Amino acid sequence: MKPFSNAYDAIKKLFRKMFGKKEPNEQVETAAEETAETAEAATEEAAQEPAPEPKAKESDKAIEDVLASIADEEGIKEEKVSRGELEEQKKYEEEVRKRAQRKAKREAEDRKKEAEEAASAKDEKVKMVTDPVTGEEVPLGQLPAEATFLKKYMRIQTTSDDVLVAINSILKHPDMPKNVVVLGRNGFGTVKVGEDFARSFYELGIVKSDKIAKTKAKQLNKMGLEKLKALKGGCLIIENAGLVSFNKLVEVIKDSSPENNDYVVILTGEIDSLANFFDENDDIVDEFIYLIDIHKIKERGMMHFARGYVKERGYKADKAVYDKLKASLKAMEEGNIDRFVARIDEVIEKCDKREAGGEAKKTLLPEDAN
Numbered sequence: 001m002k003p004f005s006n007a008y009d010a011i012k013k014l015f016r017k018m019f020g021k022k023e024p025n026e027q028v029e030t031a032a033e034e035t036a037e038t039a040e041a042a043t044e045e046a047a048q049e050p051a052p053e054p055k056a057k058e059s060d061k062a063i064e065d066v067l068a069s070i071a072d073e074e075g076i077k078e079e080k081v082s083r084g085e086l087e088e089q090k091k092y093e094e095e096v097r098k099r100a101q102r103k104a105k106r107e108a109e110d111r112k113k114e115a116e117e118a119a120s121a122k123d124e125k126v127k128m129v130t131d132p133v134t135g136e137e138v139p140l141g142q143l144p145a146e147a148t149f150l151k152k153y154m155r156i157q158t159t160s161d162d163v164l165v166a167i168n169s170i171l172k173h174p175d176m177p178k179n180v181v182v183l184g185r186n187g188f189g190t191v192k193v194g195e196d197f198a199r200s201f202y203e204l205g206i207v208k209s210d211k212i213a214k215t216k217a218k219q220l221n222k223m224g225l226e227k228l229k230a231l232k233g234g235c236l237i238i239e240n241a242g243l244v245s246f247n248k249l250v251e252v253i254k255d256s257s258p259e260n261n262d263y264v265v266i267l268t269g270e271i272d273s274l275a276n277f278f279d280e281n282d283d284i285v286d287e288f289i290y291l292i293d294i295h296k297i298k299e300r301g302m303m304h305f306a307r308g309y310v311k312e313r314g315y316k317a318d319k320a321v322y323d324k325l326k327a328s329l330k331a332m333e334e335g336n337i338d339r340f341v342a343r344i345d346e347v348i349e350k351c352d353k354r355e356a357g358g359e360a361k362k363t364l365l366p367e368d369a370n
Helices: 005-018 026-047 056-073 083-123 148-153 159-172 191-203 217-222 225-231 246-256 271-280 282-287 299-312 319-331 337-355
Strands: 128-130 137-139 180-184 212-216 235-239 264-270 290-293
Touching (some): 128 159, 180 191, 180 271, 191 337, 225 235, 264 271, 271 282
Parallel strands (some): 180 264, 212 235
Antiparallel strands (some): 128 137
């Protein structure tokens, strides 16, 4: 029996049970609405001629005639649907159904977890969590002081627990794989989280080098691993990792082992895509013990992140500045941390230019956020 097999089984179970799917594709809804509107228009046109109330079959025939007339005017020809297209449609509908089921399960788990956290905070008891390596119940613990780049996540509910569990477990079990999976709302926007882990790993002595390499999954699929030789002892961040090929990831894991280039692999990407990847390639789950759930971060969590990031950079800001930063979230994809960080960096850059030549107070003003 493999050591810690129960823990690994728990991780696999977590992937299969907790990760729900996103809302069904809006194109399906739009197509249905357009069909309904066309049919309604056809019915109204047929109803303009005074006549006795038609039977159901006559009404259907009238609608079909109008639709055929429109198609003829627009030059649309009826096409037979191939068996292959029908199979594709069935697969798509099955995928939509699975996404809906998994989304419902995930939301139920989220509500349960939030309720447990609220109850725990109210009781002021020591919070217990499951060690992902041993499966034992252990105190949640505190974030080590050296992990400065991860402090801004500590006020984000649920995410903070994942960060603490990962860091403290990695320090406690140095001989186990240190690879991390960052689960986001989109296939993009969470590379910054991976970078913060990489920098903290170096500060904590978990990795030997401060070198960080970032690549998209599709680029990695075409890349020769000889290009990663210079990364020895550092961290590799793979963006949109649900699209990486199984064989390529196996190569990367072998290349990243301590006896080879000895680097940590951090996968970032959309939660459903990564869940599917591990469902289809469960042999590789054992190499990725630590899961960081970012997909539930909404506006409040993003503002907690913003305050932590501004402080991390050594700056100060008042409510007016944060109100402007909050307003800028409306123009971004929900949960896109990378884009939000870029926006904050723009504000900081304007502050630096404004204070250049004078006293550098590092105080962000509302005008910097315009």
